[in-house]
Amino acid sequence: MSVMAASNTVKYGIVGVGMMGREHLINLYHLRSEGVAVVAIADPHLPSQKLALDLAHSFNWPIKYLRKKVWCFEGHRELLDSLLCDVVVVSTPNMTHYQILMDIINHRKPHHVLVEKPLCTTVAHCKEVGRSEVVNSARKRQDMLVQVGLEYRYMPPVAKLIEIVKGGSLGQVKMVAIREHRFPFLVKVNNWNRFNINSGGTLVEKCCHFFDLMRLFAGANPVRVMASGAIDVNHKDEIYDGKVPDIIDNAYVIVEFDNGSRGMLDLCMFAEGTKNEQEISVVGEIGKGEAFVPESIVRFGTRVDGRNGVQTLKAENDQIKYDGLHHGSSYLEHLHFLSAIRAKAKAPAVDLHDGLVSVAIGVAAQLSIEKGRFVTIEEVMN
Known part of the structure; x- marks a missing residue:
């Protein structure tokens, strides 16, 4: 049984908690009434980690999610291996998207993914992500949606x-x-x-x-x-x-x-x-x-x-x-993606081809x- 099947709460992890990652954190906080919780973050940059953790604590997420030893990771692989998350938001520097996406897609546990634009920095990398057998099979299994953040x-x-x-x-x-x-x-x-x-x-x-x-x-x-x-x-x-x-x-x-x-x-x-x-x-x-x-x-x-x-x-x-940095569009993006996840949609509103x-x-x-x-x-x- 998946983590999400065992609970009505959809558990998010954010990889990359710089300015845009923290913006996602705030948007997800404003979606808490929809049954959303951020349970993990990953970022090798310690100042960004601290800012994100302080922000999360100020929101008073349920205390069981705030144990730092399981909440904060230096890298995305550790976050994935924790098996804490149903959804992963990727908001790292552009040149890191490709490797992070491939690691998420090929991980033993399926995670839904919202990846910030651009999908990747090269056409070749975008195509390779889109050709992934795991992603293609996930479209049939409906256990993994990958949406591109063209909000x-x-x-x-x-x-x-x-x-x-x-x-x-x-x-x-x-x-x-x-x-x-x-x-x-x-x-x-x-x-x-x-x-x-x-x-x-x-x-x-x-x-x-x-x-x-x-x-x-x-x-x-x-x-x-x-x-x-x-x-x-x-x-x-x-x-x-x-x-x-x-x-x-x-x-x-x-x-x-x-x-x-x-x-x-x-x-x-x-x-x-x-x-x-x-x-x-x-x-x-x-x-x-x-x-x-x-x-x-x-x-x-x-x-x-x-x-x-x-x-x-x-x-x-x-x-x-929440209007935020993009006039409410990031909030609506998350709302629509969450709806697609809960409806077990075959494809997200903005898919890998759109990103490519x-x-x-x-x-x-x-x-x-x-x-x-x-x-x-x-x-x-x-």
């Missing part, structure tokens, strides 16, 4: 725009434009996110979210990518172990899809002086829709009704109990900047 889908204004597009109000989508103008990358443990080799590159690390949304809006698969980007402002005066960061801080990316639609990303990471961090525009044959974050405003209208017929609404979701394609577009965009030409998805997939 921007759940932001209320984005979710509302997806609903409008899928409802056909705009007609067949022809163009998707996403603008993210924001602050530079935050400081992470050992500054791992300052280098492409660790993160996969800015267009993988940060922008897989937006490439995932483009696919959703277009309702199609990417064919080829053209990008232009550079390091113009951020991190140029930083040096780590004698090396200067190589991550780009701005780019334009064009993505062509197999149904003839196109997407464009406008990324700038030195644009703090802006009202909305994300602006999304979707234009179909008969109408246009827009979403704005963090204003949480959605606008949509048709060509026939023109400017005076544009509707504006405030996008809200009463289910959200979002990474592939980012890799193609990075390669396009390097080579100065269009890059096909087939090229990076092979």
Whole structure:
């Protein structure tokens, strides 16, 4: 009998309790009324361990889960071998995802997994995780779900725009434009996110979210990518172990899809002086829709009704109990994943293929900047 079958409580372990790992901890705390408990964490970085443990104690999780000798581990393998957890959240640095995922997938006890984006830093590693016989058999056995943390889908204004597009109000989508103008990358443990080799590159690390949304809006698969980007402002005066960061801080990316639609990303990471961090525009044959974050405003209208017929609404979701760093989307992500686990769903809402394609577009965009030409998805997939 599995741990979860013996109890109504779904027991979570978090691997990697830096900023995002602790964000997951807080979200799961706000899900406690749904029968959730965090029972273990793993992280080799002692300051992160302490911050997470202090946070967990402040939440007053049931005392039986707070014995440090079984609660806190330095590595993910020890956490897995403890057999304490039903679900593992992976929120470690990008370059570690592949090995951790393979270890979870191949462990003797099946664990459901929520892995932070990007799924992996390379297409090859994403494909290898997806090809795993254990994962494929788990789809049949329904004892292991692996969801990728592309939570921007759940932001209320984005979710509302997806609903409008899928409802056909705009007609067949022809163009998707996403603008993210924001602050530079935050400081992470050992500054791992300052280098492409660790993160996969800015267009993988940060922008897989937006490439995932483009696919959703277009309702199609990417064919080829053209990008232009550079390091113009951020991190140029930083040096780590004698090396200067190589991550780009701005780019334009064009993505062509197999149904003839196109997407464009406008990324700038030195644009703090802006009202909305994300602006999304979707234009179909008969109408246009827009979403704005963090204003949480959605606008949509048709060509026939023109400017005076544009509707504006405030996008809200009463289910959200904690807004957090991503405007409630991480909370909804956990809520949906928990529902899928309890329903013994055949697949999660955001699966390994979604994770793979979002990474592939980012890799193609990075390669396009390097080579100065269009890059096909087939090229990076092979």
